[in-house]
Amino acid sequence: MVSETELLSSIPTQLWIGGPVDATGGTTFPVHNPATGEVIAQVADATPEDAMRALDAAAAVQAQWAATPARQRGEILRAVFEAITARAEEFALLMTLEMGKALPESRNEVRYGAEFFRWFSEEAVRVHGRYQPAPGGVGRILVHKQPVGPCLAITPWNFPLAMGTRKIGPALAAGCTMIVKPAGETPLTMLLLAQLCSAAGLPDGVLSVITTSRSSAVTAPLLNDLRLRKLTFTGSTPVGKKLVEQSAHGLLRTSMELGGNAPFVVFD
DSSP: OOOHHHHHHHSOOSEESSSEEOOGGGOEEEEEOTTTOOEEEEEEOOOHHHHHHHHHHHHHHHHHHHHSOHHHHHHHHHHHHHHHHHTHHHHHHHHHHHHOOOHHHHHHHHHHHHHHHHHHHHHGGGOOOEEEEOTTSSSEEEEOOOOOOOEEEEOOSSSTTHHHHHHHHHHHHHTOOEEEEOOTTOOHHHHHHHHHHHHTTOOTTSEEEOOOSOHHHHHHHHHTOTTOOEEEEEEOHHHHHHHHHHHGGGTOEEEEEEOOOOOOOOOO
């Protein structure tokens, strides 16, 4: 198993837009180990201009990725699943370092987070349509499913791998490109995942990761651009409501997992 220092030095800390790139202006923000308060990395702090660079990349390759045979898309997802599994201990350690989850819990998340890529690698070839007689008895109804287009995923800090894989997996399987904006507290896990996807053969621009300390400012121009066709968000209900309001401009399809603030008592 690699040491903490070796692991952290191997993680890309730039934005991932067709590969690692600096943020506009070269600014960064710190990632802290919540157990110690120590700064474990400085990652690129994306600007609205960087968000548009990611959307430009996603839009540029959308048609190519949608035309990629489903079997080939599935094989790439399967290769990423195998890469995550092979590096499970590294992913677990990284999550523990950046968000404080106990190591056994991190290992559990790696297992079930990786499963989304295995599941959707198999579902990629099962995006079925429908062919049936018209109700009036004249003619036939043909339903043909197509990728919706570039998607934006906004993921939370508490499950930095699994909340990404369960959004990225189905999008890539269906032939959609994806931009991920991970939580500012836990960007490193998603950057490592992007690196593995690229190594597995995912074409440049199909998956981008934009890390930022200014989420609202960075995502707003994406939601106002008609090239973006879907938004998926996991987080608080108030933020989810605002995102749905913003997404109405382009009539974006939305998937929202909101809430979950339950009371609890902490003893000594």
